[in-house]
Amino acid sequence: MSRPIPIEEMVRVFKSRHRTSHLFKIDNFSLFKKYQLEKVNSSVFDLGGHKWTLRVFPNGRKNASGHYVSIFLMSQSSVNVKIEYELFVVSQLEQKWESSGHREFGIHPKPTGKGNPKLISLVDLERNGYLIGDSCMCGVKLHGIEPAESGTAECFSLIEKPLNHKVTWMMTRFSSFEPEKAHHSHQFVENSSEGFINNASKTETYAKFKLRVLDQVNRNHVEKTCSGWLETSKGFADFMCLTKLVEPYLVNDKLYVGVDFEVVSVATYC
Incomplete structure (x- = not known):
């Protein structure tokens, strides 16, 4: 399975088209299982006037129907307005993503997290083009906010x-x-x-x-x-x-x- 365009170009195009989003690219995805890393946090990023991190469970949380990749949006301080957000995993074969749907991040006086413990199964992640070359791209998009000049993106990798x-x-x-x-x-x-x-x-x-x-x-x-x-x-x-x-x-x-x-x-x- 190969990508139609290089992943670096995918990231560039994604940022230009989704200017209220933060993309979190994870490389050497299989090493998270090898070293038994349960979760990984992104850097702190600014969207909609608030500071956030993404928390990803790449090995999946298990239930009766299999293992699922879990993704959560974590606020870093109080949130004083209701914000509509969408968590997703990006396909590397075509212009689509697996989404949690539009959800509401309500008003919270203290840092908290909202997300989807069953965003996508590990089977579908590998089978449907979301994990190619041991790389996966996930992220969050806020809706109803003023767009920036470009979305933001970061890459996280384990290096042996x-x-x-x-x-x-x-x-x-x-x-x-x-x-x-x-x-x-x-x-x-x-x-x-x-x-x-x-x-x-x-x-x-x-x-x-x-x-x-x-x-x-x-x-x-x-x-x-x-x-x-x-x-x-x-x-x-x-x-x-x-x-x-x-x-x-x-x-x-x-x-x-x-x-x-x-x-x-x-x-x-x-």
Whole structure:
């Protein structure tokens, strides 16, 4: 099954025709099942004078009739007017979408979510041209609001073994480090494509990675695997006992620690 036009052109045309919409393209769709990711959130976007995110359950929620992709529109603050919205998945074979229909997002004093837990079955997603080349396009359109110059769109993807997936920090003069104080390496960006840093959308980052203390003699490193959404730091408070920080790990007052990414999420505007 192949697309009639490249997906990048589809995104461009969609934004020009649907100027009150936000498109959320998910690449490497099958990796969400492989890494058992239940859901993914878009970046925060502005439509109709309010800020929103999309929450997608790509692996589907199961009921008696099968697995269904679920999509929800999440407000980020109070909503003071009634807004008509439509959630959808875009066909990559013809100009149509699978829609939840027009629904009303009522007045809510606090952030909340509205959506469809059974937007489309996983079977129909794959069989009817909504999932091609391991890419899927979903989104939301608001009705009855002033259109912008263009709709907006972003791409979210999981990347296995990204470029420069190993990062090592050499801690010199280790004995001078205060034992009760946290110490930090320089910041680094685990990017997977050129232009990612300048074109990155502000979404949560998912990663599965190994934290490591390097054996400088035998290369028998101490490693532990961690995974999850990196809203804050993730790791192990009891990674390695300080009494074990001797040779071959600590040599000439130098200690090497690092991280090895197995998979990391990438988000860009498109």
